Amino acid sequence: GAVVSQHPSRVICKSGTSVKIECRSLDFQATTMFWYRQFPKQSLMLMATSNEGSKATYEQGVEKDKFLINHASLTLSTLTVTSAHPEDSSFYICSAIRGSVEETQYFGPGTRLLVL
């Protein structure tokens, strides 16, 4: 299989604090991971592409200084929402590609962030 986990599954924080979300590929090495954001009743919107050992590539309109991405190993990528505000409340989902040939993205279970 191709299992991707995320931690935490949900987090509530105060406005102004930073939150770190982890994405792990449990049974495969992922050279590329992706971070998506999904608002209620909407589709997934790609935020950034995370490549192991290099800087993440951000989509237009996504602030790289606010959403810090680190892909330090082939099985772990982290997304840090810095100085979170209520409008950052959303469902954050990561995905990973297994190997360099396969295109299929395997998704994590998501992290629900609520900023008060």
Add this chain to the structure above:
Amino acid sequence: GQQLNQSPQSMFIQEGEDVSMNCTSSSIFNTWLWYKQDPGEGPVLLIALYKAGELTSNGRLTAQFGITRKDSFLNISASIPSDVGIYFCAGYPLSNFGNEKLTFGTGTRLTIIP
């Protein structure tokens, strides 16, 4: 950016009915994927299609990669309660070749009426 139009937006059916939904694009895709998302969960891959005309089944689910490479459909036969959820088509546009960004459809919400 690239958009995939999915229809219908929502479906209300009775248990046992067959379901059909489709996804269209204005440009060519070289891969089509169908995912199901349950509330509060990440999408789970149902079927992957890699060639134009390809017809692939996964249990009660059948999906096809359109000949024009601009559309795909998903059929669910004899629906059961656990089929409830949101179904997303997704794909890799040919124009993004070498760039692994996945484009998602707008989703079809399936509800089963008791």
